[in-house]
Amino acid sequence: MTFARHVPADFAHLDEHPLLAVPFALTLGGMRLRGERLSMTHLVATAEAEGGVPEPGAGGIARLQVEFPGFSVTLAPEVLVRAAEPGGAVLLAFADPTGPHLPQLRYLLNAVIAGEVAGVDGLLRYSGPAGAPKPKAAASPRADLRARIRSLASIALSAALIVAAAGVLTHRATTATELHPVFVETGGMGMRATAPGQLSYLAPDAAEGEVVFAIASNAGDVLNFAMPCDCEVRVAPGLREGATLLPTDTVLTLLDAEPELGARTMMSVEGFARVLNGDHATLRLADGRSFRVEVAAGEAATAAAMRGEMFVPVSLVLPDGALSEADAGLAGRLLITTPLLGGLLPEFGT
Structure with a gap:
């Protein structure tokens, strides 16, 4: 049809x-x-x-x-x-x-x-399916235990990630890192240039009373500096005869009989003010060690602050026994941290 x-x-x-x-x-x-x-x-x-x-x-x-x-x-x-x-x-x-x-x-x-x-x-x-769908087989105790372990592991991992993220955010909000590095060095008295000029003579092994270094000043005069003691001397890094000097540049350091290690840096006026207001200062060395330190400002820091400079020289007082002679010459960074709830909560990242 x-x-x-x-x-x-x-x-x-x-x-x-x-x-x-x-x-x-x-x-x-x-x-x-x-x-x-x-x-x-x-x-x-x-x-x-x-x-x-x-x-x-x-x-x-x-x-x-x-x-x-x-x-x-x-x-x-x-x-x-x-x-x-x-x-x-x-x-x-x-x-x-x-x-x-x-x-x-x-x-x-x-x-x-x-x-x-x-x-x-x-x-x-x-012509479709005639029977009801078969119910799912009950899970075995071992499969149920594995599911619970996976669930607990997921919860623990999520909690760890939340804590880590909270620590990072808290650290960024409460901690600031000073711009200038910190240098660990042996304590002593420094001998500095008193006039701009050129280093014309340098004798670090001079005896007491002998000329230890001389400067040919820009005014045409030759300034001689005598060794004040019979002690060990450390020449400023990179300094040699013929080098150009400016006033207050350190030429050499007279070491004490029992020298102590110390740390010095140039600290921002803002960071120095935070420390005066109660914030904590922490020294973090290049090898990963960290120490809570106190900031000590001398006459040089006072003079720099009075001149309106943005950075002032400070010394850091470390805990007893924190450093050894092998640490001389190490560098680090200075961190300024605002304590949370008056120090009741731990400081993250320091």
Whole structure:
């Protein structure tokens, strides 16, 4: 049973709605038809012998019934007869494809396309899963223990990350690092240049009363400096004869009989004020050791502050036994930390 109609080359199906093999019963004007194929726009059926064949062009409200085991779906669309053959084959079309019957018809055809409804011997049957989903097997005690361990590990890792992030943020908010480095050196009395000029003579092994160094000043005078004691001398790093000197530049240091290690640096006026207000100063050496120190300002720091300079020279007082002779020459950084809640909370990052 075919109806030859011209289909344009750019269309996949006639009217873009393929006919599906869906059995149904159709009653139109007292005539009964046995449906074979159905789409959103057309119907193909065969007229029963006793009822007669409808004439092309006839139409009206039809009764479209689709039978299922135990129930049926009945629609009342308006249809038109497009063509009829002598053998009883009839091609019909919905007069209004978007009429009230559309939602139910579309659901039915979609179910057929999805495979949930299949036609067998003229009847429609459900072909989807018939049984209820099987319940999941109960987890074994060992699997439950592993799940709990994973959960506890995740909680512990999250807590550790939160604590670490809080420590980093607290450190950034409460701790500042001084710009200038700190140098650990042996204590003693320094001998400095008193006038700008050039170092013309240097004898660190001179005896007491002999000339230990001389400066050819810019004014043309030669300034001689005598060794004040019979003691060990340390020449300033990088200093040699011919070097240019400025006033207050240290030429050499006279070491004490039992020299003590100390630390010196140039500290910002802002950092010095924070220490005076109660903030803590911590010396962190290049090898990773850290010590709580006290800041001592001498006459040089007072003079620099009175001149309005941004950095002042200070000495750092370290705990007893914190450094040894092997630490001489080490460098470090000075950290200024504001204590939290008056020092009740620990200081992070110092």
